[in-house]
Amino acid sequence: MTESVGIHVEGVHFGYPGRPVLRGVDMTVRPGELTALIGLNGCGKSTLLRVAAGLLRPDAGRVLLGADDLARLSRRATARRVALLHQSAPAVPGMTVGHLVRQGRYAARGPLGMLREGDDPVVRRALRDVGVEQWAGRDVDALSGGERQRVRLAMALAQDTRVLLLDEPTTYLDLHHQLDVLQTVVRLREERGLTVVMVLHDLAHAARFAERIVALREGRVVADGAPKEVVTPGLLAEVLKVAGRVGEDPEGGWPVCYPDHPLAAIEYENQIH
Numbered sequence: 001m002t003e004s005v006g007i008h009v010e011g012v013h014f015g016y017p018g019r020p021v022l023r024g025v026d027m028t029v030r031p032g033e034l035t036a037l038i039g040l041n042g043c044g045k046s047t048l049l050r051v052a053a054g055l056l057r058p059d060a061g062r063v064l065l066g067a068d069d070l071a072r073l074s075r076r077a078t079a080r081r082v083a084l085l086h087q088s089a090p091a092v093p094g095m096t097v098g099h100l101v102r103q104g105r106y107a108a109r110g111p112l113g114m115l116r117e118g119d120d121p122v123v124r125r126a127l128r129d130v131g132v133e134q135w136a137g138r139d140v141d142a143l144s145g146g147e148r149q150r151v152r153l154a155m156a157l158a159q160d161t162r163v164l165l166l167d168e169p170t171t172y173l174d175l176h177h178q179l180d181v182l183q184t185v186v187r188l189r190e191e192r193g194l195t196v197v198m199v200l201h202d203l204a205h206a207a208r209f210a211e212r213i214v215a216l217r218e219g220r221v222v223a224d225g226a227p228k229e230v231v232t233p234g235l236l237a238e239v240l241k242v243a244g245r246v247g248e249d250p251e252g253g254w255p256v257c258y259p260d261h262p263l264a265a266i267e268y269e270n271q272i273h
């Protein structure tokens with residue numbers, strides 16, 4: 001197994017024109033760790049993943065992958081180190097699943113290598129990892145939303161990077177496939193030492209599958225720790241704006257949330273101030 005690589009996000013600020021989003025984010029993900037990133041819609045989770053994937057350049061601060069400062073790496077060198085599963089991507093008319101997943105090899109093979117159609121064991125392995133090898137010849141735009149989501153995960157895996165960033169990997173998936181994808185991520189992390197950060201809206205999944213939860217609110221990290229430490233009624237209120245209770249899974253021991261109702265604006269303001 002190749003050595004795992006940690007991620008250090010240091011003092012990162014980022015804004016879109018006229019809209020500050022990340023306001024001094026510090027986050028350290030240890031090599032081989034599986035971290036869940038949680039927070040309300042619009043708090044900056046996808047933006048943080050895009051900055052960590054080198055797709056957006058921070059206005060201040062820096063991102064290190066292992067010892068490498070992303071600001072000093074070319075796009076291609078970055079794509080050999082970190083893969084990002086985007087929250088949504090347009091369907092590509094007429095492209096087969098095999099062809100789409102082969103696009104993940106671009107950074108490793110370059111444009112000339114991509115022209116060679118040949119069989120690539122990394123592509124085959126990526127298709128197998130998410131159980132979609134039987135769809136290699138199917139048109140991507142003829143797949144259901146959930147099927148397409150798994151194919152896009154295979155494409156990210158085909159990049160064969162040490163660091164994997166997953167933006168809502170369970171979107172569109174039925175419960176069976178949500179658990180299947182999350183277990184696949186856990187397995188790949190164990191087998192290959194991948195360092196994984198995934199945005200999850202389902203706190204039950206985050207509490208069960210992640211070793212660590214980082215919570216963002218309005219572009220700042222407001223909680224960071226093991227699920228047992230951070231998943232509390234206070235976190236539900238301050239980060240997810242819901243009132244609820246937290247218990248413990250009787251068999252697995254992980255925290256289980258019982259969300260009750262969304263907090264009214266005034267209740268939320270009282271929580272965070």
Ligand SMILES: Nc1ncnc2c1ncn2[C@@H]1O[C@H](COP(=O)(O)OP(=O)(O)OP(=O)(O)O)[C@@H](O)[C@H]1O
Nearest residue numbers: 016017019021039040041042043044045046047048
């Ligand atoms: N390309 C863009 N141009 C301008 N503003 C953007 C752009 N992308 C995102 N934003 C804004 O930046 C803020 C953070 O967006 P981001 O996608 O990071 O949030 P998020 O936490 O991932 O939300 P969600 O849970 O809804 O996916 C939002 O207010 C959003 O409207």
